Amino acid sequence: MKKDNIRDLTIIGSGPAGLSAAIYASRANLEPLVIEGKEPGGQLMSTSYIENWPGNEKILGPELMSNLKKHAKSFGTEFLAQSVVKVNLLEKPFIINTDNKHEIKSRAIIIATGANPKKLGCKGEDEYWGKGVSSCAVCDGALFKDKEIVIVGGGDSAMENASFMKNFTNKITIIHILPELTASYSMQKKIINDPKIKIIYNSSVCEIKGNSHQVSSISIMNYKTQTISELQTNAVFIAIGLIPSTKLFKDQLELTEYGHIILKNNTETSIKGVFAAGDVADAKYRQAITSAGSGCAASLDAERYLKNLED
């Protein structure tokens, strides 16, 4: 940190984008601070093995994130295990306030707050959250050995959840709102011809019911037949997409209609000195390796921005 107590660079978020930015920035002697947020390590912390981090044929998500954090620490990155509750990007230096009442002044910021799972918004979802309703099969799946379970969604993460749940049970139903799956070919292939897995198309969950301690059934609306049916189930895993974590920035930065930060020249937001990387600004690729690449790019862009400030 400089003598005036103003940091050069603060990174908000600690997934692949935030930590790759931290590795580059700390190696460049920018002495970055990483504010880790409520879910340190990001979405990969709730996966098991991943097979698509180039160079590692198979690595646990949390192990990869631990390697990235260690790497950033080795160059001197500081970590703050707090969450940001407020930012002021309209003045310079920028001001960041955390839930532990820390105030941080910073000349440049990299936003790498990622994205969070969408919810269904149906009756019973909040009541039974953690009582059978979950967005993370890898975290909670083992609780449902040999039980009936439902997965909602038709994309890659729904397929991953289904594939993972086969370790525990043969009674798996996927409920998907569209007439066909949207997952990538390799993910679909594993699921679609699996006799253990039933797929209900054109449908969504309209109510989650239980005995107030645990989910016991759901109501399913079929849009094609316009009928509602009941299904016995002990768990509902929701995998219907992600919402970018941009609530903090919505009145200050330009966002898309879905809430993603709009970027120009790769990593620049609508405010000079504020950069973004990873899923918070990416609705298209959302891979660990693409996030890491964009984190690196944001750090190089921030370094160039700070150098120009000095001149």
Next chain:
Amino acid sequence: MKKDNIRDLTIIGSGPAGLSAAIYASRANLEPLVIEGKEPGGQLMSTSYIENWPGNEKILGPELMSNLKKHAKSFGTEFLAQSVVKVNLLEKPFIINTDNKHEIKSRAIIIATGANPKKLGCKGEDEYWGKGVSSCAVCDGALFKDKEIVIVGGGDSAMENASFMKNFTNKITIIHILPELTASYSMQKKIINDPKIKIIYNSSVCEIKGNSHQVSSISIMNYKTQTISELQTNAVFIAIGLIPSTKLFKDQLELTEYGHIILKNNTETSIKGVFAAGDVADAKYRQAITSAGSGCAASLDAERYLKNLED
């Protein structure tokens, strides 16, 4: 490969971008072919340890590339140890011809041919290439133990070369055409105050001389004083930037004035079905991790393109 002998996807180049694309594409069952080119593994093959591949605090460049290749092979990527001599991107399917007279037809192509070191273009450079003139200190530096050596350039790779050559000799001179170094802060710092290293600014090498077997001296033009001086040296390492490898594509794809492939929507070239990733299209970041991220993105874009062809 499909029954009609037309491949879905061919990847030209085997650096971080090409191999990351191959990992993603083969996992998605596109059965990609990687044409490795004259320098399999790309620029990292001529580095020693790298410290900025996120998650690996220190890894040999060739070891990282070997890991990436093994990863791509594990999903069934095919490799062809040949070089492309001609492409026809103006017809569909695209046609690729190799130096071993192979003809490959492909519905989609990812170009990941990278970039190559620039040359000085001065008298004696070609005559003494490999006899003291080199673009790769890591490859050839050990030949010059305790000898006088010169490094030409002021950017990161010149600094890396200088830093590496300190393992072998104390007699290092950097010759840089500008009045100050252009390398990043962290790289400059290691070099600029080092008493072992002399820096000559505002100057370039205008002739390389020797005894026809080995470099013995160079002539240096100082642009500020407009004088030419002589310097005894046994080696000249040239690190003045990169030229994207786009000669094959120049009449068919839109390129920048420096020869980089122009991209839109992240990885699309000016011809639908032809994608590009890595240094061949990136004049700005040029890192292994940014190349890997863009290779992954190109593969996902190619997958989407091929899926739409089928519909």
